[in-house]
Amino acid sequence: MTNQYTGLYNSELPPEGQRQALRDGAVPVTVYGLGKMGLPLAAVYAKTTGNVVGVDIDADVVRMVNDGECHVAKEPGLPELVAEQAGRGALRATTDSVAAAKEGAIHVIIVPTPLTDDHEPDLAAFVAVLDSIAAGLAPGDMVVVECTVPPKTSSELVVPHLEAKSGISRTEFGVAFCPERTSSGRALQDITGSHPKIVGGVDTESTRVASLVYGEITSNEVIAVSDATTAESVKLFEGLYRDVNIALANELARIRDDLGIDVTEAIHAANTQPYCDIHAPGPGVGGHCIPWYPYFITSRVTTDTPLILTAREVNDSMPAFTADTLRTELSHAGRDIETATVAVLGVTYRPGVAETRATPAAGVIDRLTEHGATVLAVDPMLDDDVVASFGATPVSLADLSAHDLDAAVVVTPHEEFDDIDWAAFDDLVVIDGRGTLGDIGHRVYTIGAGPRNTEVRHHD
Numbered sequence: 001m002t003n004q005y006t007g008l009y010n011s012e013l014p015p016e017g018q019r020q021a022l023r024d025g026a027v028p029v030t031v032y033g034l035g036k037m038g039l040p041l042a043a044v045y046a047k048t049t050g051n052v053v054g055v056d057i058d059a060d061v062v063r064m065v066n067d068g069e070c071h072v073a074k075e076p077g078l079p080e081l082v083a084e085q086a087g088r089g090a091l092r093a094t095t096d097s098v099a100a101a102k103e104g105a106i107h108v109i110i111v112p113t114p115l116t117d118d119h120e121p122d123l124a125a126f127v128a129v130l131d132s133i134a135a136g137l138a139p140g141d142m143v144v145v146e147c148t149v150p151p152k153t154s155s156e157l158v159v160p161h162l163e164a165k166s167g168i169s170r171t172e173f174g175v176a177f178c179p180e181r182t183s184s185g186r187a188l189q190d191i192t193g194s195h196p197k198i199v200g201g202v203d204t205e206s207t208r209v210a211s212l213v214y215g216e217i218t219s220n221e222v223i224a225v226s227d228a229t230t231a232e233s234v235k236l237f238e239g240l241y242r243d244v245n246i247a248l249a250n251e252l253a254r255i256r257d258d259l260g261i262d263v264t265e266a267i268h269a270a271n272t273q274p275y276c277d278i279h280a281p282g283p284g285v286g287g288h289c290i291p292w293y294p295y296f297i298t299s300r301v302t303t304d305t306p307l308i309l310t311a312r313e314v315n316d317s318m319p320a321f322t323a324d325t326l327r328t329e330l331s332h333a334g335r336d337i338e339t340a341t342v343a344v345l346g347v348t349y350r351p352g353v354a355e356t357r358a359t360p361a362a363g364v365i366d367r368l369t370e371h372g373a374t375v376l377a378v379d380p381m382l383d384d385d386v387v388a389s390f391g392a393t394p395v396s397l398a399d400l401s402a403h404d405l406d407a408a409v410v411v412t413p414h415e416e417f418d419d420i421d422w423a424a425f426d427d428l429v430v431i432d433g434r435g436t437l438g439d440i441g442h443r444v445y446t447i448g449a450g451p452r453n454t455e456v457r458h459h460d
């Protein structure tokens with residue numbers, strides 16, 4: 001197997017020669033995973049290097065990329081970039097991961113690293129990619145891990161696994177953890193410059209190569225930390241910080257009725273102090289990142305982590321709190337949730353992102369069902385079968401007013417909900433999960449802010 005390319009690890013070229021080789025396409029890049037994060041990343045690598053092959057197990061994704069189409073919704077600039085890079089031959093896609101590994105000199109891994117039901121990191125897809133890379137690894141290659149992994153994965157799994165499976169000494173290839181710090185909906189700007197890029201290698205040469213590569217990808221600074229485990233921890237700490245601070249906001253929202261204030265108003269005022277950054281309360285914490293990353297730490301340490309786990313308990317309690325609050329508000333209005341028809345608005349984990357992993361809507365639907373309610377659900381980004389899989393009756397936004405609703409719960413405020421004609425409904429009781437509703441002419445309880453417009457109405 002000979003690769004007519006320049007491997008950067010232990011390269012004898014001077015640094016500027018390495019950068020030029022990268023920009024000239026003489027350092028082929030293989031990106032494993034072409035999803036919400038992998039496709040924008042591959043497209044940016046293609047724009048920078050002109051020589052990227054993307055790997056995905058989903059043949060439809062591969063076909064669309066090769067046709068210059070973008071399967072990721074609501075990513076500004078991405079459809080144009082994919083079309084442009086595929087059109088000029090800078091970005092190709094394949095399901096043949098081994099063939100693609102043999103072509104690559106830089107291997108970028110950005111496949112799902114989910115959690116099992118018993119809160120263990122599930123690295124099956126990640127290891128499958130390692131096996132493919134091992135089959136195509138060559139001396140001088142660089143492996144870049146962008147998907148979030150537990151601490152020590154790069155040094156204690158990636159390196160020995162690749163060395164054993166490829167037969168190539170660990171002294172001949174590089175491995176670095178370079179976390180994806182991207183938010184859906186702003187992927188291209190996040191990948192190319194919103195934040196400094198963190199890189200951490202399993203050895204000095206790996207850190208050097210990762211710094212050189214990302215110096216060409218981002219317009220922001222590249223922060224080289226001490227090693228790969230430090231970089232893995234940076235990514236997880238960011239997520240832990242977010243989860244714990246959302247939990248504080250949620251706990252404050254739970255005591256809102258005791259205090260009799262608008263807690264979100266108090267949070268906004270408190271945050272005018274530069275040392276205070278209390279996050280926003282809501283119906284729960286979803287996605288395959290923030291609610292899962294804490295377990296990437298707790299599953300790997302022996303020391304007790306009461307704060308991390310308590311924050312998870314608080315955040316996981318919010319879907320039930322939301323449904324229980326609706327039951328209370330209906331009761332205050334003289335109505336019984338057991339005979340109520342309730343519409344859950346928004347099933348994805350956050351607006352504008354077609355992702356349902358760990359969505360709070362699941363817990364809200366479950367608890368409403370436990371209370372005996374008839375539960376409908378609306379989500380403009382999801383197919384009916386996906387919505388139905390959560391145990392609710394799917395309803396289109398257009399048909400919603402045809403239903404005799406008693407209540408609604410806004411879990412995920414998609415922008416399409418701004419057009420709802422609330423006047424078309426009689427005497428609703430509404431839970432506003434994210435504080436996005438204005439004066440809609442119905443009784444509303446906003447998580448964190450509390451009830452408004454509560455004068456009793458006669459329900460015919």
Ligand SMILES: NC(=O)C1=CN([C@@H]2O[C@H](COP(=O)(O)OP(=O)(O)OC[C@H]3O[C@@H](n4cnc5c(N)ncnc54)[C@H](O)[C@@H]3O)[C@@H](O)[C@H]2O)C=CC1
Nearest residue numbers: 033034035036037038056057058111112113125147148180
């Ligand atoms: N979604 C986000 O906001 C962020 C995610 N991340 C990290 O990136 C990872 C991926 O996230 P997303 O792109 O959102 O996931 P996604 O589910 O949107 O896309 C994953 C893609 O990988 C493909 N895939 C699965 N197994 C594969 C395999 N063995 N080989 C090749 N392709 C495979 C899937 O077909 C899919 O197209 C996450 O698990 C997380 O660790 C990091 C920062 C942000």
Ligand SMILES: CC(=O)N[C@@H]1[C@@H](OP(=O)(O)OP(=O)(O)OC[C@H]2O[C@@H](n3ccc(=O)[nH]c3=O)[C@H](O)[C@@H]2O)O[C@H](C(=O)O)[C@@H](O)[C@@H]1O
Nearest residue numbers: 181182183238242246279280282285286287289290349350
């Ligand atoms: C530290 C941080 O801000 N991480 C970001 C986060 O993005 P993600 O797509 O998971 O969305 P998110 O805004 O964190 O929201 C996660 C969940 O938490 C909820 N949420 C968020 C912020 C808040 O104040 N209150 C709240 O309840 C959201 O509704 C959602 O259900 O996780 C991404 C990741 O690591 O995958 C990361 O790249 C992103 O930069």
